[in-house]
Amino acid sequence: MNAPMIKRPFDVEAIRADFTILSRQVHDRPLVYLDNAASAQKPEAVIEAMAAQMRGAYANVHRGLHTLANETTEAFENARAAVARFIGAATPEQIVFTKGGTQAINIVANGIDIHPGDEIVLSVMEHHSNIVPWHFLRERKGAVLKWLDIDDDGGIDLAALDALIGPKTKMVAVTHMSNVLGAKTPAAEIVRIAHAKGVPVLLDGCQSTVHGRVDVGALDVDFFAFTGHKLYGPTGIGVLYGKAERLKALRPFEGGGEMIDIVERERVLYNEPPHRFEAGTPPIIEAVGLHAAIDWLNRQDRAALEAHEAALRDRAMSALGEINWIKLHGRAAGKGAIVAFSMDGAHPHDVAQILDRQGVAIRAGHHCAQPLMQRLGVTATARASFACYNRAEEVDVLIEALHKARKLLG
Numbered sequence: 220m221n222a223p224m225i226k227r228p229f230d231v232e233a234i235r236a237d238f239t240i241l242s243r244q245v246h247d248r249p250l251v252y253l254d255n256a257a258s259a260q261k262p263e264a265v266i267e268a269m270a271a272q273m274r275g276a277y278a279n280v281h282r283g284l285h286t287l288a289n290e291t292t293e294a295f296e297n298a299r300a301a302v303a304r305f306i307g308a309a310t311p312e313q314i315v316f317t318k319g320g321t322q323a324i325n326i327v328a329n330g331i332d333i334h335p336g337d338e339i340v341l342s343v344m345e346h347h348s349n350i351v352p353w354h355f356l357r358e359r360k361g362a363v364l365k366w367l368d369i370d371d372d373g374g375i376d377l378a379a380l381d382a383l384i385g386p387k388t389k390m391v392a393v394t395h396m397s398n399v400l401g402a403k404t405p406a407a408e409i410v411r412i413a414h415a416k417g418v419p420v421l422l423d424g425c426q427s428t429v430h431g432r433v434d435v436g437a438l439d440v441d442f443f444a445f446t447g448h449k450l451y452g453p454t455g456i457g458v459l460y461g462k463a464e465r466l467k468a469l470r471p472f473e474g475g476g477e478m479i480d481i482v483e484r485e486r487v488l489y490n491e492p493p494h495r496f497e498a499g500t501p502p503i504i505e506a507v508g509l510h511a512a513i514d515w516l517n518r519q520d521r522a523a524l525e526a527h528e529a530a531l532r533d534r535a536m537s538a539l540g541e542i543n544w545i546k547l548h549g550r551a552a553g554k555g556a557i558v559a560f561s562m563d564g565a566h567p568h569d570v571a572q573i574l575d576r577q578g579v580a581i582r583a584g585h586h587c588a589q590p591l592m593q594r595l596g597v598t599a600t601a602r603a604s605f606a607c608y609n610r611a612e613e614v615d616v617l618i619e620a621l622h623k624a625r626k627l628l629g
């Protein structure tokens with residue numbers, strides 16, 4: 220599945236042509252899909268690669284001595300190598316396939332040694348996926364959660380982070396990009412501050428991986444988690460990257476086939492990473508789909524994609540910023556193409572439903588970030604999030620649809 224990596228010049232219409240779903244109608248209107256931070260649409264290359272694997276070379280991996288098993292294993296391991304290259308990991312063995320970003324974080328939280336009083340540092344803008352696994356440690360092992368505050372735009376005070384990390388800190392677990400505010404965290408500085416005190420860092424890259432290039436080696440981060448379905452890949456697959464020595468030191472979270480070396484009546488020896496963390500039949504077809512998504516992205520001019528997304532963000536921010544009944548949440552410079560907002564006197568759910576009648580898909584709710592909602596003093600927000608296939612005119616459709624919603628709700 221090594222497609223030739225010929226870059227194509229950025230052309231939003233050519234990109235859209237790869238995504239069949241974008242030409243459908245919703246309530247007799249052209250679909251304007253602005254819910255990409257929840258999940259992105261899939262190019263034909265991904266759908267085809269998955270179907271082709273099932274049609275042409277399908278069996279279980281790692282177990283067989285027959286041709287189909289070998290071909291499928293090769294496709295699965297090629298996907299691992301492609302992911303490693305994509306995020307700058309030194310070797311494919313540092314890439315664990317999981318069922319999503321959530322499971323990747325759970326593997327780390329469940330795999331480290333925790334004693335009562337040990338501390339985990341989290342920011343208040345984490346997704347629940349990077350909160351609840353650590354709450355389990357608080358409930359079950361007596362860990363203490365230390366919360367790093369943010370400013371109104373999602374900015375982090377590095378001196379405050381430094382002060383939170385003490386001799387009992389076992390992990391700093393923070394997002395690389397907020398799924399609500401779009402704010403990017405200063406990951407390299409966070410890693411430097413934590414490492415100066417001998418503390419490992421887990422970055423939640425579920426949002427950042429699609430909006431910019433990630434290099435885990437340059438970041439020097441210990442663990443990096445992300446998910447396939449926000450990266451134009453399928454659901455059911457995520458990735459945990461770990462430094463080799465960190466993965467080796469993690470206890471396996473799930474037991475079953477493939478993750479063992481020897482099983483006897485009285486003892487069990489575990490397989491080496493990454494297989495130690497992939498109990499049972501892994502997401503084989505989904506890995507092939509993720510590989511195809513990465514190949515698809517690698518064929519694009521990523522700098523141009525990023526510039527396009529930044530232009531969409533700026534157009535949306537400035538248009539929304541001019542409306543006096545809209546409040547924007549998160550105005551950090553250089554943030555990702557995620558725009559959260561509230562409409563005066565209207566519940567975000569009502570706004571989203573009215574927009575849907577006009578073909579515009581946005582998300583409304585707490586975005587699995589309730590501590591952040593508390594910090595912002597709201598219970599929910601609306602959120603428009605952009606992908607490389609969104610047109611500039613779709614921002615204008617969003618604004619027009621919001622004016623209609625205001626008339627109905629105001």
Ligand SMILES: Cc1ncc(COP(=O)(O)O)c(C=O)c1O
Nearest residue numbers: 319320321346348398425426446
């Ligand atoms: C910042 C962040 N972390 C983690 C997740 C969880 O990813 P998944 O649902 O794929 O496990 C999400 C998904 O919304 C997210 O936005």
